[in-house]
Amino acid sequence: MADARRVIATVCLSGTLEDKLVAAAAAGFDGVELFENDLVHSAWSPARIRRCCAELGLDIDLYQPFRDFEAVPPDVLRANLRRAEAKFDVMAQLGVDTMLVCSSVSPDAVDDDELAAEQLHLLAARAAERGMRIAYEALAWGRFVNTYEHSWRIVRRADHPALGLCLDSFHVLSRGGDPSLIRTIPGEKLFFLQLADAPKLDMDILQWSRHHRLFPGQGAFDLRGFTDAVLSTGYAGPWSLEVFNDVFRQADPRPAAVDAMRSLLLLEEQLGLPDAGLAPAPRLAGYAFAELAADEVSAPRLAAALAALGFSRTGQHRSKPVELWEQGDARVLLNRSTADESGAEGGAAIGALAVESADPARSARRAAAMLAPTLPRTRGPEETELSSVAAPDGTAVFFCRTGADDTTSWLSDFAATGSERDPGTGVTGVDHVALTQPFDQFDEAALFYRAVVGLQARPATEFAAPFGMVRTRTAADETGSVRLALDGTLVRRGQWAPAVRHPQHIALRTDDAVATARAMRERGAPILRIPDNYYDDLQARFDLPPERAAALRELSILYDRDEHGEILHLCTELLGSRVFFEIVERTGGYAGRGEVNAPVRMAAHRRQRLANGGWGTV
């Protein structure tokens, strides 16, 4: 497997065949499965496609699919063989030697393994005459053959050297199949391996397969167990991704191909296969900092808000217009030089995240091996060498060390302001950072943070927000020191989208939300006002002690509890077009982040913007 060919089916990617081939090659794939329709729609002749692939360094590892071949009456067999010969002609021009035949769904087919084996033998013999071979695949919804055990019985019975199996993880795992029997198949009879993951969904398998497949590591399937069984057979053929997904089908194929390759690299690592380029992700120890990029309208508001939240401006970057603000272990950089989108409301965004890495250099090597794009950085003389990579939404991710005694610490780039440290409001650190992902990047982002940073994502959940459904998943390192929330919309927003687009926030930790909220209020912090109706409902649901209930209501603190404990949290108003702060107190191991309260916060943020005249209903 260390030198297994990495292959992607053209059907995974959006665009014309030309778009797909360029994207697959750029992401480093060794070859492609050519999906027949991509060829049929192309103006390039098979010979030209072959030349183009060769120039791009791509082999064509499979021609697919050939449907509804086996176990049919003689007249249909004749037509099917004629059809196959025409495809063999095309394959010869393309220079591809393996054809995928998937188990029949045709009303012409009969339930007769003997006949199926006999006809597949015939097809394999025809293929062999041309130096080609047939990989037979059991579709999960095949009419009579829908398990790999069944397709293997037929292949064994057919007994032709040019006939073998194609195994597709989706077809096996979607039916709850047991992959351990794969171990009994001789590796030389496995002609092709297709890999796809998927979320756990209770729906028609064909629809599930057509619309919701994911790259390995993005779904709920045990791809590791499946591929481990395949490896045990001695299989030495291509590892190919075949993913049908509504989002990938319409997204830019270039990042999608990189996402696909990253999923294969991660799977290889999980299998413990050697790959020189990879280094295990170093242990993390919390956020080093989060950087806010702000324009001239937002920056003063953010600075005022940070002060009112109890932060102290402790440092000034030696060469850039960047301030360091600290409270407890929470460090926020305020970068006054940039903002992604300005306007009357002021542009502000979380431009960068930095995590404390036990070995920043190794983290950077791993990120590069996992295909994270390295960001250019201008460094002044005597400044720390800090490298960063771009997450799928463009956020810069730094790996660094903060220790004040450490000569490699990024802190040494900042000159101390020397001003007295504010006693603060009780904020002790960063609880999590929440980033709403671009619609096309939701699944890609989770895989990126897992592969590149080492954060394991939990399954996505959904909730109904005032302006549409939202899905959310959290990711964290092993010890929970770095927590990240990735949100996204279930439907890409259209023109009527009065919600905040791509909201982002930094959630700060406190041990006493009530005291912190009170201190912040006294300092005039712009705390988001939560309506009385919320507290009436809260009281109906939870029957809190009266003083507790009154304090929450008075201070606009949101509340939830689960079987482990409680969360008390409050938010600031929007500070610029899409950034705000949250303050979080957790007790007793409450696991979530108060998602149940996200809709009331969203409605309140909209009111704030309407009140500010910031925006109407578009």
Next chain:
Amino acid sequence: MADARRVIATVCLSGTLEDKLVAAAAAGFDGVELFENDLVHSAWSPARIRRCCAELGLDIDLYQPFRDFEAVPPDVLRANLRRAEAKFDVMAQLGVDTMLVCSSVSPDAVDDDELAAEQLHLLAARAAERGMRIAYEALAWGRFVNTYEHSWRIVRRADHPALGLCLDSFHVLSRGGDPSLIRTIPGEKLFFLQLADAPKLDMDILQWSRHHRLFPGQGAFDLRGFTDAVLSTGYAGPWSLEVFNDVFRQADPRPAAVDAMRSLLLLEEQLGLPDAGLAPAPRLAGYAFAELAADEVSAPRLAAALAALGFSRTGQHRSKPVELWEQGDARVLLNRSTADESGAEGGAAIGALAVESADPARSARRAAAMLAPTLPRTRGPEETELSSVAAPDGTAVFFCRTGADDTTSWLSDFAATGSERDPGTGVTGVDHVALTQPFDQFDEAALFYRAVVGLQARPATEFAAPFGMVRTRTAADETGSVRLALDGTLVRRGQWAPAVRHPQHIALRTDDAVATARAMRERGAPILRIPDNYYDDLQARFDLPPERAAALRELSILYDRDEHGEILHLCTELLGSRVFFEIVERTGGYAGRGEVNAPVRMAAHRRQRLANGGWGTV
């Protein structure tokens, strides 16, 4: 029912409560079901919401939902009653007297109808003390109670005048329930009726319900049979829409509320209920014309293309820069005054469709009754009075008469050019018109054309196109004289969208596609070139006679066949940013429109644009 209250649940619509109430009132609803979260998220007190509703002319007909109440241990019951009393307080302030209690999904509940009935009796007694009542609903995924028959047994057993049933068509029909037993329930024990349709999907019912409900007439459920059974009981309460749908949840609530109201009006009509405003849709007899709006770049290209396709310029509008082009019964207006989007490629769009109505005035009355927005029209002296309405995508729809002898014919607005009539290329009329719908309007459009124009839509189908999944449905009048295709994307396109946005085309009919294509080619018509790979595949699949196959390939004619017959069709290049013509020959009752060939056409149109330098990969 003629004077039944028309109600909509706030959960159907996107936005804050304020947005939803305004939209519901504007669409003419009498009342709303107030979804609890909409209240909880609102900054308005219940009393203020009550006043706002009163000002808008809306009642609040239901407070919903109250969950997980019945069949629980004593301590949970105590907490549940306390929770209910808090909600009764809110209801009193809102002025609403009916609360929806849905069957429990709680792990606290036990399977004990006696206990459920006893506790619901207790709740009803508490409600009655306040002049309120409880509508008990069986959720299709209720833990123990998940059919209306079961909820009715419990309500009967509880035997309290303030306890009745809420029936929801989704919960009944999604489980394949038999609505005929509804007829045995006394109308006075039906406290509330919720209506929702849905497409036929094989998936977890809760997910189906949460994401895919539709307004009546947009899905596959027999709402007519269901409501007929409800009517037979003597039910005289509100008819309320409760639809959870991912698209509606993020779409502008104003058109969504109109769409909802239109669905109720159509349902009332189907039930044969009297309503003064409605008039049956008059019989149609084909397209009178289709109007192309074009800017100065596109108009000359379109005129040249029409001439090359064999059309004659037969008329000139007396007061507007609009030309009439005719061939056979196909009439195309070329309006040189407008275009929706201009650019280097030229702006052109199908601005209007006109259908031949047996009674244009009645068609217009019906359109108004079905809430179609009337478009303003400037009319010169002595010009025909033509009124038009706007379809959801903005296309103007005219109802008119064409007969040359008819003084009310729109033709009299055109002065004959007097030039000799071109013998043409064999085009005999319009086969269909295809309009790609805005993402948010796909389901709304089908209902609009059904209710307003009288075109019955067939179920939507999907296909994989080069730039993402496409869904498509066709609609036609009873005799098939007016055929319309509505296309849409399954996922709203994002930034990487090199496909043509919202393509539109007019499909012309011929009895001999080969002869017509040859004639068009001789005249230099801009026929879209289809690649050889397509024909190689076609021949592998269909084994056509050699001369036939050669003619299709030579003339870039697309082909398909089904169990009834064949289709031969060809397309022009794009003439402007998104408009083209298709020429169609059908034999033997082929029912579709060659959708299987849409992807190869899309890829070819993209190549045309790339070749023209018209656009890159965005």
